Amino acid sequence: MKTTDIRELLMLGENQSVEFKKTCRADIVCRQVCGFLNSGGGYVICGVDDKGRIVGISSEKEVSALRSQLETELSPKALVSVDVQEINSNLVAVIEVPSGRDIPYAYRNEVFVREADKTRKADIGTIKDMVLRRQVEPERWERRFSSADLEKDLFIDEINRTIKEIHKGSHHTFRDEDNLIAALEDLAVVKYGQLTNGGDVLFTRNPCIRHPQVRVRVASFIHDKADDTFRDIKNLEGPLVRVLEQAFDFIARNTATLSTFTRNELRRRDESLYPPEAIREGLVNAFAHRNYADYSGGIAVNIYPSYLQIWNSGSLPVGITPDSLKMGHISVLRNPDLAHVLFLQGLMEKLGRGSVMILKTCRERNLPEPTWTSDEKTGVTLTFYAPQVTPQVTQQVKLLLEVLEGELTRAELMEALNLKDRVNFIHRYLEPTLEAKFIEMTQPHAPKSPTQKYRLTEAGRRAKSTKERP
DSSP states (O other): OOHHHHHHHHHHOSBTTEEEESSOOHHHHHHHHHHHHTTTOEEEEESBOTTSOBOOOSOHHHHHHHHHHHHHTEESOOOOEEEEEEETTEEEEEEEEOBOSSOSOEETTBOEEEETTEEEEOOHHHHHHHHHHHHHSOOOGGGSBOOOOTTTTBOHHHHHHHHHHHHHHOOOOOSOTTSHHHHHHHTTSEETTEEBHHHHHHHBSOGGGTOGGGOEEEEEESSSSOSSOEEEEEEEOSSHHHHHHHHHHHHHHHSOEEEEOOTTOSSOEEEESSOHHHHHHHHHHHHHHSOTTOTTOOEEEEEETTEEEEEESSOOOTTOOHHHHTTOOOOBOSSHHHHHHHHHTTSOOSTTTHHHHHHHHHHHTTOOOOEEEEETTTEEEEEEEOSOOOOOOOHHHHHHHHHOOSSBOHHHHHHHTTOOOHHHHIIIIIHHHHHTTSEEESOTTOTTOTTOOEEEOHHHHHHHHSSSOO
């Protein structure tokens, strides 16, 4: 979290989702974290008094002890981010707590909840209510038991690689890392001697044998219009992190490189068209937040000459909108077990801040602002745009923009334009407007779907609303 974000939280004062603490004492802070996990998430800011004044924490040793207790004393395990920043020469620790999916959470066998700006120990009635609510919710897909064989299907190299990566940057400790099954139990992906679906996706050689929906389709198109003319296309299979890296490498191979010379440098600087850190964050979010229970769902990466789309099945969590993504938000994790393993490996550094980082890096490169669209039926699509080029606009494009209201099918657009010739409409009206980025498909991952509709993009809305029509 940036210092400006912290200052904004300080100005808001303590409330339902923000708590100030002078120290970073683990026994005090962990109770607050437990309360937030059980009550919709929030932030604990250490090194700040109850008036919002920065007093600083004594040292980062306190933070290390806090991380250790968050890892060992919270039950069940939860993905909590701890970040240390220096403000006005004082160290401030920010603990970002997602909305917990496994309530009730307990700290040292005691349950805490958040009410207004106070954290209290939960009474028996509150605990009973949380347990009942949990019982009526369906068990998450990642927690269900997999049919994978622990002896035959585990990918030992992937487990060892994961343990090595976790040692590099996190404070997680394993009881016995030489015992791989015990290590997987510590990561909450093996229970009662059986692998969970989450563990299957992460640590078996080919989870697609049991879960075909986890395949990832990556494609590079020659034209901006969706057709069957591919530059490259692949279906990726294997453990989650390896597939994620393969998707990242595919994007790097199939996107252009920008070459620039700066005034003070002799050599040319070559950069990928899209910021690699933004692409990686977009991919990680797709893998961590997609709806794995949807057997018709998946992840797709489509690369076009002037834009790139990362699509995943499942809508944005309740309370999260495309607009709130631009400002950052308290993270709501659809697959907390998968996200926890990615977090421990350093692939998910900032909870609820990945979208902000994506926007920031694109702005720094002077790229158009990326966009998110979300629909319960069609999933979430993140679109990156190449540097803007003034499109060639015809009278037909102007007419299509004028009649497009809301979301319309191809047939509805033709009717609004009083056109009968489908081929003429596609080649002279629809395709040029798509290529100009004035409209977009509601189902970009299924361009030929019979239920496909079209809607205005931000550029299309601006063009339509201004007097200077394209």
